[in-house]
Amino acid sequence: MTIIEAGKIAADKLNQAKVPSAILDAEVLLACTLKKSKEFILANPKLKITKAQEKKYKALVKRRSKFEPVAYLTGEKEFYGLRFLVNKNVLIPRPETELLVEEVIKYVGTKSLTICDVGTGSGAIAVALKKYLPQTKIIATDISKSALNTAKKNADLNKAEISFIKTNLIYNIKDKIDLIAANLPYVPEEEKKIKNVFSKPLKYEPAGALYAGRYGLDSYEKLFQQTSNLPRKPTALFCEIGSNYAQKNKKMAQEYFPQAKIEIKNDLCDKKRLMIIKN
Numbered sequence: 100m101t102i103i104e105a106g107k108i109a110a111d112k113l114n115q116a117k118v119p120s121a122i123l124d125a126e127v128l129l130a131c132t133l134k135k136s137k138e139f140i141l142a143n144p145k146l147k148i149t150k151a152q153e154k155k156y157k158a159l160v161k162r163r164s165k166f167e168p169v170a171y172l173t174g175e176k177e178f179y180g181l182r183f184l185v186n187k188n189v190l191i192p193r194p195e196t197e198l199l200v201e202e203v204i205k206y207v208g209t210k211s212l213t214i215c216d217v218g219t220g221s222g223a224i225a226v227a228l229k230k231y232l233p234q235t236k237i238i239a240t241d242i243s244k245s246a247l248n249t250a251k252k253n254a255d256l257n258k259a260e261i262s263f264i265k266t267n268l269i270y271n272i273k274d275k276i277d278l279i280a281a282n283l284p285y286v287p288e289e290e291k292k293i294k295n296v297f298s299k300p301l302k303y304e305p306a307g308a309l310y311a312g313r314y315g316l317d318s319y320e321k322l323f324q325q326t327s328n329l330p331r332k333p334t335a336l337f338c339e340i341g342s343n344y345a346q347k348n349k350k351m352a353q354e355y356f357p358q359a360k361i362e363i364k365n366d367l368c369d370k371k372r373l374m375i376i377k378n
């Protein structure tokens with residue numbers, strides 16, 4: 100079988116299963132199977148693939164046709180121009196989270212602050228911040244040991260020095276934290292029931308990275324509680340939030356930080372995505 104034949108069969112199968120971006124996914128999975136770039140695949144349509152490669156490719160396409168995310172099949176994802184290893188223990192870093200990284204970089208500038216990435220998952224935020232703000236000290240926490248193991252691998256892969264701590268949010272952190280960056284779970288529990296092309300891939304991601312109570316606010320409420328009880332409060336919190344309950348989240352933040360200036364920024368899809376709390 101040639102590259103073009105294998106690719107066509109795969110794209111048809113993915114189209115039939117109603118997978119969005121079927122052609123692109125077929126190309127990416129073929130490139131991953133052959134351990135070549137997508138450009139190589141496109142430039143060599145008549146090249147024959149081996150029986151073993153065909154078998155491996157079919158297995159990946161079958162998994163994709165059940166809506167398993169491409170990043171879990173290839174084992175990696177790009178975030179903020181950096182490469183991250185991903186697996187079922189970590190949330191796949193999302194492009195919208197780049198807004199949070201961008202805003203923290205702008206805010207920090209050349210200051211030598213201690214930043215805590217709360218709920219680090221794959222380590223995407225922590226690693227990107229350390230690469231672009233090398234003068235800062237970065238602490239990254241997660242409640243999941245297996246997520247932290249992946250985050251450590253990503254820090255090594257990107258040569259970023261980060262202190263990883265397994266804890267509940269920021270509980271018991273000894274350092275004085277100047278700034279909190281957090282992308283904590285914010286999907287309302289009721290959304291577990293929704294079944295469409297956008298929700299199907301979510302069942303492959305860790306539930307503990309996604310859902311946070313009735314309005315998706317529970318994790319942030321606990322973080323605000325812990326932060327407001329710190330003897331020395333951070334000067335700013337940058338929190339990625341769910342757009343549907345953004346106002347509710349802002350109101351909750353105001354109760355915990357009555358003196359703070361709170362602003363909400365929209366992402367590239369014009370959805371309320373980032374809450375910045377400046378104390």
Ligand SMILES: C[S@@+](CC[C@H](N)C(=O)[O-])C[C@H]1O[C@@H](n2cnc3c(N)ncnc32)[C@H](O)[C@@H]1O
Nearest residue numbers: 190192218219220241242243267268282284308
């Ligand atoms: C939405 S994911 C975000 C992962 C990563 N920061 C990113 O932006 O791709 C939320 C992460 O928070 C972690 N988490 C959930 N509850 C936590 C808690 N109470 N304390 C620490 N981490 C928690 C989850 O294990 C998960 O890795």
